Amino acid sequence: QVQLVESGGGLVQAGDSLTLSCAFSGRAFSNYAMGWFRQAPGKEREFVGCINWNGVLTYYADALKGRITISRNDPAKTVYLRMNSLKPEDTAVYYCAAKGGSFVYTLSEDYDFWGQGTQVTVSS
DSSP: OOOEEOOOOEETTTTTOOEEEEEESSSGGGEEEEEEEEOOTOOOOOOEEOOEEEEEEEEGGGGGTTTTEEEEEETTTTEEEESOOOOOOGEEEEEEEEEESSSEEEEEEGGGGEOOEEEEEEOO
Protein backbone atom coordinates (compact mmCIF):
# COMPACT_ATOMS: atom_id res chain seq x y z
CA GLN A 1 0.00 0.00 0.00
CA VAL A 2 1.23 3.47 -0.87
CA GLN A 3 0.99 6.34 1.58
CA LEU A 4 1.19 9.96 0.46
CA VAL A 5 1.58 12.92 2.79
CA GLU A 6 1.43 16.47 1.47
CA SER A 7 3.00 19.41 3.24
CA GLY A 8 3.94 23.02 2.64
CA GLY A 9 0.53 24.61 2.36
CA GLY A 10 -0.50 27.71 4.26
CA LEU A 11 -1.64 31.29 3.98
CA VAL A 12 0.27 33.41 1.49
CA GLN A 13 -0.22 36.71 -0.26
CA ALA A 14 -0.98 37.22 -3.92
CA GLY A 15 2.25 37.26 -5.90
CA ASP A 16 4.08 34.97 -3.49
CA SER A 17 5.62 31.65 -4.37
CA LEU A 18 5.09 28.35 -2.59
CA THR A 19 6.46 24.84 -2.85
CA LEU A 20 4.35 21.90 -1.83
CA SER A 21 5.90 18.55 -1.04
CA CYS A 22 4.46 15.06 -1.18
CA ALA A 23 6.24 12.30 0.69
CA PHE A 24 5.76 8.81 -0.74
CA SER A 25 6.13 5.57 1.19
CA GLY A 26 5.13 1.95 1.02
CA ARG A 27 6.40 0.83 -2.37
CA ALA A 28 9.09 1.59 -4.92
CA PHE A 29 8.72 5.26 -5.73
CA SER A 30 10.43 4.89 -9.08
CA ASN A 31 7.58 2.69 -10.31
CA TYR A 32 5.04 5.49 -9.99
CA ALA A 33 3.98 8.52 -11.94
CA MET A 34 2.86 11.34 -9.67
CA GLY A 35 0.17 13.92 -10.10
CA TRP A 36 -1.08 17.05 -8.39
CA PHE A 37 -4.73 18.05 -8.25
CA ARG A 38 -6.61 20.75 -6.42
CA GLN A 39 -10.12 21.39 -5.23
CA ALA A 40 -11.48 24.81 -4.44
CA PRO A 41 -14.55 25.28 -2.25
CA GLY A 42 -17.70 24.40 -4.17
CA LYS A 43 -15.76 23.23 -7.21
CA GLU A 44 -14.77 19.93 -8.77
CA ARG A 45 -11.30 18.54 -8.23
CA GLU A 46 -9.09 19.67 -11.10
CA PHE A 47 -5.83 18.55 -12.61
CA VAL A 48 -2.79 20.69 -11.87
CA GLY A 49 0.09 18.73 -13.35
CA CYS A 50 1.99 15.46 -13.33
CA ILE A 51 5.38 13.89 -13.75
CA ASN A 52 6.31 10.49 -15.06
CA TRP A 53 8.21 7.79 -13.21
CA ASN A 54 11.72 9.02 -14.06
CA GLY A 55 11.04 12.75 -14.12
CA VAL A 56 11.71 13.13 -17.84
CA LEU A 57 8.12 13.98 -18.73
CA THR A 58 5.91 16.60 -17.14
CA TYR A 59 2.52 17.85 -18.15
CA TYR A 60 0.70 20.87 -16.80
CA ALA A 61 -2.81 22.23 -16.94
CA ASP A 62 -2.98 24.87 -19.64
CA ALA A 63 -4.20 27.54 -17.23
CA LEU A 64 -1.19 27.02 -14.98
CA LYS A 65 1.61 26.62 -17.50
CA GLY A 66 4.39 29.06 -16.87
CA ARG A 67 3.56 29.42 -13.18
CA ILE A 68 4.12 25.91 -11.89
CA THR A 69 6.88 23.34 -11.93
CA ILE A 70 6.67 19.73 -10.81
CA SER A 71 9.80 17.82 -9.91
CA ARG A 72 10.73 14.67 -8.07
CA ASN A 73 13.57 13.52 -5.88
CA ASP A 74 13.73 9.75 -6.02
CA PRO A 75 16.21 9.16 -3.17
CA ALA A 76 13.97 11.30 -0.97
CA LYS A 77 10.80 9.69 -2.37
CA THR A 78 9.28 13.13 -2.68
CA VAL A 79 7.50 15.03 -5.41
CA TYR A 80 7.27 18.80 -5.41
CA LEU A 81 4.89 21.39 -6.80
CA ARG A 82 6.41 24.83 -7.11
CA MET A 83 3.88 27.61 -7.69
CA ASN A 84 4.84 31.17 -8.55
CA SER A 85 2.87 34.41 -8.80
CA LEU A 86 0.08 32.98 -6.71
CA LYS A 87 -3.41 34.38 -7.16
CA PRO A 88 -6.46 34.28 -4.90
CA GLU A 89 -8.04 31.85 -7.37
CA ASP A 90 -5.27 29.38 -6.57
CA THR A 91 -6.85 28.94 -3.16
CA ALA A 92 -7.70 25.26 -2.82
CA VAL A 93 -6.82 22.02 -1.14
CA TYR A 94 -3.94 20.51 -3.07
CA TYR A 95 -3.64 16.75 -3.39
CA CYS A 96 -0.90 14.54 -4.67
CA ALA A 97 -1.64 11.20 -6.24
CA ALA A 98 0.32 8.16 -7.40
CA LYS A 99 -0.19 5.94 -10.41
CA GLY A 100 1.81 2.83 -11.22
CA GLY A 101 2.92 3.21 -14.81
CA SER A 102 5.35 4.65 -17.31
CA PHE A 103 3.51 7.64 -18.69
CA VAL A 104 1.94 10.88 -17.54
CA TYR A 105 -1.67 10.78 -16.44
CA THR A 106 -4.08 13.69 -16.33
CA LEU A 107 -7.34 12.18 -15.11
CA SER A 108 -8.06 11.74 -11.42
CA GLU A 109 -9.59 8.35 -12.09
CA ASP A 110 -6.26 7.16 -13.47
CA TYR A 111 -4.63 7.40 -10.06
CA ASP A 112 -4.43 4.59 -7.55
CA PHE A 113 -3.44 6.39 -4.36
CA TRP A 114 -4.16 9.81 -2.89
CA GLY A 115 -2.90 11.95 -0.07
CA GLN A 116 -5.07 13.81 2.41
CA GLY A 117 -4.35 17.19 0.89
CA THR A 118 -2.83 20.44 2.07
CA GLN A 119 -4.66 23.75 2.18
CA VAL A 120 -3.30 26.70 0.23
CA THR A 121 -4.96 30.05 0.82
CA VAL A 122 -3.92 33.08 -1.19
CA SER A 123 -4.99 36.44 0.14
CA SER A 124 -5.39 39.46 -2.11
